[in-house]
Amino acid sequence: MADNRVRPYEAEPVIRIGTRLGRGLRRAILRAGPGVILSILLLSLMVVAAIGAPLLAPHDPTAGDVTRRLMPPFWLEGGDLEYPLGTDQIGRDVFSRVIYGSRISLTVGVTAVLISGALGTFLGLVSGYRGGLVDAVIMRIADIQLAFPFILLAISVVAVIGSGLLNVVVVLGVAGWVSYGRVVRGQVLSVKEKEFVEAARALGAGTARILFVHILPNVFTPVIVLATFSAASYMVTEAALTFLGLGVPPSIPSWGNMLTDARDYVRTAWWMPVFPGAALALTVLATNLLGDWLRDYLDPHLRKLM
Amino acid sequence: MAAFLVRRLLQSVLVVLGVLVLVFTLMQLTGDPATLMLPDNASAQDVEFMRRKLGTDKPLHLQFIRFLFGDRVLGEKVEERVVEHQFMSSVVAGRIREHRGVIMGDFGDSVRFIDQPALPIVLERFPLTPYLMAVAFAYSAGLSLVLGIASAVYRNSLLDQVLRALAILGQSIPNFWLGLMLILIFAVWLGLLPAMGSGSIEHVILPAVTLGSAPLGRNVRLIRSCMLDVLGADYIRTARAKGLSELAVVVSHALKNAAIPVVTIWGLDIGLFFGGAVITESIFGWPGMGSLIIQSVYKRDFPVVQAAVFFIGLAFMLVNLMVDLLYAWLDPRVRLAH
Numbered sequence: 074m075a076d077n078r079v080r081p082y083e084a085e086p087v088i089r090i091g092t093r094l095g096r097g098l099r100r101a102i103l104r105a106g107p108g109v110i111l112s113i114l115l116l117s118l119m120v121v122a123a124i125g126a127p128l129l130a131p132h133d134p135t136a137g138d139v140t141r142r143l144m145p146p147f148w149l150e151g152g153d154l155e156y157p158l159g160t161d162q163i164g165r166d167v168f169s170r171v172i173y174g175s176r177i178s179l180t181v182g183v184t185a186v187l188i189s190g191a192l193g194t195f196l197g198l199v200s201g202y203r204g205g206l207v208d209a210v211i212m213r214i215a216d217i218q219l220a221f222p223f224i225l226l227a228i229s230v231v232a233v234i235g236s237g238l239l240n241v242v243v244v245l246g247v248a249g250w251v252s253y254g255r256v257v258r259g260q261v262l263s264v265k266e267k268e269f270v271e272a273a274r275a276l277g278a279g280t281a282r283i284l285f286v287h288i289l290p291n292v293f294t295p296v297i298v299l300a301t302f303s304a305a306s307y308m309v310t311e312a313a314l315t316f317l318g319l320g321v322p323p324s325i326p327s328w329g330n331m332l333t334d335a336r337d338y339v340r341t342a343w344w345m346p347v348f349p350g351a352a353l354a355l356t357v358l359a360t361n362l363l364g365d366w367l368r369d370y371l372d373p374h375l376r377k378l379m
Numbered sequence: 380m381a382a383f384l385v386r387r388l389l390q391s392v393l394v395v396l397g398v399l400v401l402v403f404t405l406m407q408l409t410g411d412p413a414t415l416m417l418p419d420n421a422s423a424q425d426v427e428f429m430r431r432k433l434g435t436d437k438p439l440h441l442q443f444i445r446f447l448f449g450d451r452v453l454g455e456k457v458e459e460r461v462v463e464h465q466f467m468s469s470v471v472a473g474r475i476r477e478h479r480g481v482i483m484g485d486f487g488d489s490v491r492f493i494d495q496p497a498l499p500i501v502l503e504r505f506p507l508t509p510y511l512m513a514v515a516f517a518y519s520a521g522l523s524l525v526l527g528i529a530s531a532v533y534r535n536s537l538l539d540q541v542l543r544a545l546a547i548l549g550q551s552i553p554n555f556w557l558g559l560m561l562i563l564i565f566a567v568w569l570g571l572l573p574a575m576g577s578g579s580i581e582h583v584i585l586p587a588v589t590l591g592s593a594p595l596g597r598n599v600r601l602i603r604s605c606m607l608d609v610l611g612a613d614y615i616r617t618a619r620a621k622g623l624s625e626l627a628v629v630v631s632h633a634l635k636n637a638a639i640p641v642v643t644i645w646g647l648d649i650g651l652f653f654g655g656a657v658i659t660e661s662i663f664g665w666p667g668m669g670s671l672i673i674q675s676v677y678k679r680d681f682p683v684v685q686a687a688v689f690f691i692g693l694a695f696m697l698v699n700l701m702v703d704l705l706y707a708w709l710d711p712r713v714r715l716a717h
Contacts, residue, residue, distance in 0.1 A: 216390065217397030220699060221692055222654030225672070226401075229688050232676040233408040309553045313658055316555055317673055323507065336662075339559060339574075340567050347563075350556035358551035363546075 101370055109366045112359035119356055123175040130169035131155070134326040137163035143342045159344040161334055167344060170326040171352050177327035178356060181242055181311040182304040188246025189307075190300050193253020198292070200254065201261025202214045212258070215251045223248060223304050227310060231319045241320045246306045253299055260292035267291075294371045300365035305357045312353055383707055389701050398479065398692035402685045403446050407439070412681065428475060433487070449480030486686035491675065497682040501668060501690055507577060508587050508667035511590065511660070512652045514583050519591035519598065520645055527602025531610060532629060534603075542599060549596030554655055556590040558662040576663040586663040590655050594648045601644055605637035612636070646702025653691050653698075 102109065122129060142164040147154045158167040218226070230244050264270065265288060273287045314320035315329025323330050328349040335345035368375045371379040406412060413429035421429075430436040434445045437453070445453055459476050474494045479485040486497040530542045565585060566574035570580050609615065610633055618632045619625075660669035668687050675683040 108543060139667065213393060214397075217394050220394040220696055221398060221401070222650065222657075222695060224654040225657055225688060225691060228657060228672065228676065229401075229405055230408070232684065233405050233681075305551070313555050317658065317661060319676065332559065335559065339563050343563055343567075345560045346556070350553065350559065354552045355558060357553065358548060361551050362547065 076211035095164070099366055102298065104369070105366050105375060108362050112362040112366075115355060115359040116363065119175050119179060119359075122172050123179045126173045126176055130156075130166070130172045130350060132169040134169045134173040135324070136166060137161075137165045143338070145342070146344050154339050158348050159342065159343055160176050161331070161342070162338055165326075167331070167348055170331055171328070171348055173326040174328040174331060174349060174352065175356075177238070177321055177325065177329075178308045178353065180238070182308045182360075184242045185245040185249060185307040185311075186300045186304045188243065189249030189303060190253055190296060192247065194289070194292075194296055196250060197254040197257025198261055198288065201258035202265055202280070202284055202288065206235075208258070211254065215254055218248070218251050222368035224310060224313065225312060231314060236319045236322065237323070238321050241311055241314055245310060249303055249307065252303065253288065255295060256295045256299060257292050264288050264291045295375055298364060298368045298371060298375055301360060301367055305360035305364070308353065308360075309357055380707070384704070387700065387703055387707075391696055394696045396691060396692065398696070399447065399458060400443075401692075402689045403443055405685060405688070406681055431475075434478065445480070447481050449483060449485065450477050452480070481689070486689070487682035489675075489680055490676045490681050491683070492681040495509070497686040500673065500683055501686045504666060504668050504671045504687075505667065505690065508653075508656050508660070508669060511586055511665060511667055512649065512656060514587035515589075515591035515652060516645075516649060517591075518587055519593075519595055519648065522591075523595055523598035523602055524641075526607055527599045528634070530599060530603040530631060531606035531651060532625075535608060539603075543603075546596040546599040549592060549599075551596075552591060553699075554593045555658050555662055557592055558659060561585050561589060562662075578664055582665075586659050586665050589662070590652055590659045593655050594644075594651060598641075598644060598648070602637070602641055605640050606633060609637045610631045639706070642709065643702065643706055644707070646698065649698045649702075650695050653695050 102113065126134075138160075141153075141156065142162055143158050144156050144160040144164075145152045146156050146159045152159065156166050156168065158171065160166055161170070196211050200208045226248050227241075227244050229242060230248070234240055234244075236302055269285060272285055273283050278287070312327070312329035312332065315327055317331050318333065320329055321327045323333070331349035332346055335342070335349070338345045412433050413426055413435055417425055417429050427436070434442050434450075437445065441453060450456070456477075459474065461474055474488070476488070478487060484498050489495050489497050489500055492500055526542055526546075530539045533539050562574040562585065565572045571583055573579075574585065576582055606629075610629075615628060615632055618628045623632075656667060657669035657672055659665065660667045661673045664670065668691065672684055672687045672691075675681075675687070
């Protein structure tokens with residue numbers, strides 16, 4: 074006899090907010106207005122710059138030429154098109170360093186989001202689904218962590234375990250789980266009461282299968298939106314930590330390090346603080362605009378949550 | 380209200396405990412603080428003594444109890460003694476004394492300011508931080524209120540559109556970069572304000588604007604949308620119909636009812652300012668607690684870092700508590716909802 078009943082473990086979840094992401098995406102982007110299109114272009118540019126840095130950068134970002142130190146951008150007197158955005162205090166090309174700096178920001182943004190998103194989503198799923206003591210403990214830890222300024226937490230931990238790209242990414246990723254955890258938990262609380270979850274359970278699906286196959290796709294929309302916003306905030310926090318000398322080591326060209334160098338040359342070389350900061354601000358702006366739009370496009374109700 | 384109060388206070392106690400655990404754990408992450416603080420050629424006796432001074436010769440749970448309540452609780456008597464410390468690249472003589480516990484305000488002795496207890500160093504720097512925060516708050520709250528209301532009252536006008544664009548832009552500008560740009564514009568190019576230090580009224584302006592601008596964009600957007608919700612209500616139409624001036628309608632009828640979410644977000648901002656102050660103070664050389672933390676981190680002066688971090692955690696908790704109580708008092712639904 075042909076097996077035409079619904080197989081227990083393949084019961085299709087009824088609501089799948091996540092699928093909206095694919096459907097009509099192109100049309101929605103075109104309708105979204107110039108801000109969003111510009112943001113997408115800018116972020117694409119950043120990704121291209123990060124990947125193609127060795128090809129795009131006109132100079133070695135770490136090699137200085139002391140005979141050409143503190144040169145202004147090309148349109149000013151004393152500037153040279155060979156160094157379009159000027160040079161820094163040891164004659165390194167600001168333009169090349171800005172290009173290479175995108176690698177660090179992109180790495181930190183993406184990696185820290187993956188860590189905090191995975192950790193927070195997992196804890197939120199468990200917390201919301203299991204309830205009881207597990208939920209109470211996880212949520213109290215979240216409360217305590219929220220009762221402490223994020224940047225101060227990051228500074229204290231990095232101060233002790235030491236700076237460096239890996240440490241910063243791990244600290245940001247681990248410390249950032251709270252917002253994911255809380256949002257996912259809230260969604261799980263309502264989704265777990267739906268019939269399809271009950272159906273899956275009745276058909277004999279285990280807890281892990283219910284959580285990851287049936288519930289997770291239905292709570293994933295806010296995670297995507299949150300990921301966008303937190304990527305922006307992690308990039309800023311990394312740059313701030315690096316600026317304070319507690320992040321990426323000075324030998325690596327990053328926007329935060331460029332701003333650290335620029336601190337002592339604000340008076341003499343305005344291009345040193347302006348360009349890396351503007352690159353960071355534009356990246357954050359584009360990411361935030363994209364997040365705003367994703368939120369409104371995927372689920373307008375999320376406006377209340379974030 | 381009483382039940383809400385008790386629950387909320389218990390939560391605060393939990394938070395303070397959590398902060399204490401965090402501050403204690405920070406020190407554990409260093410590995411062995413004793414060898415970190417002693418010179419390389421320290422005798423085994425000195426290492427042992429330093430471990431006793433820091434309490435790291437005991438099991439973890441006893442260390443935590445000692446950290447909280449001092450040596451005496453563990454029934455130990457510590458005689459005073461002078462031991463050579465490693466401080467940066469030089470060796471200095473340091474005193475070893477009994478630890479009286481965080482509960483007595485003893486976070487141990489500073490490494491950088493040799494033998495001075497950590498807490499008074501923190502307390503000395505403390506007042507400048509709330510001062511900076513207060514000015515930042517006045518600027519931030521005042522400006523966001525004016526701009527938010529203007530944006531709502533003249534909605535969809537050119538002014539509104541410009542303000543909304545500026546608000547989104549402002550939300551994306553990294554705070555510390557804004558600080559550098561303000562120094563560049565107002566101290567270097569225009570020469571109007573001092574870039575560094577403290578002492579006069581002028582000194583506080585740039586740091587306060589830097590700190591206060593962080594939540595400005597978001598608050599303008601929030602106040603705008605709260606005001607728009609309220610301005611569409613029936614009682615506003617009534618107020619207009621009975622002939623009140625537009626100013627009276629906006630200020631005494633609309634603003635009052637839009638206040639609750641705004642007050643909440645302002646409370647959260649004060650919390651944010653504690654974190655922001657760490658960076659802002661460092662940029663402007665503002666001698667408050669934030670720059671003390673950063674300097675102490677550079678010098679690996681962990682007792683001072685611990686004391687300052689705990690102090691900020693405590694202040695942060697108190698502000699959150701007050702905001703929640705204020706919120707519950709303003710809006711009865713909050714205390715009934717739980």
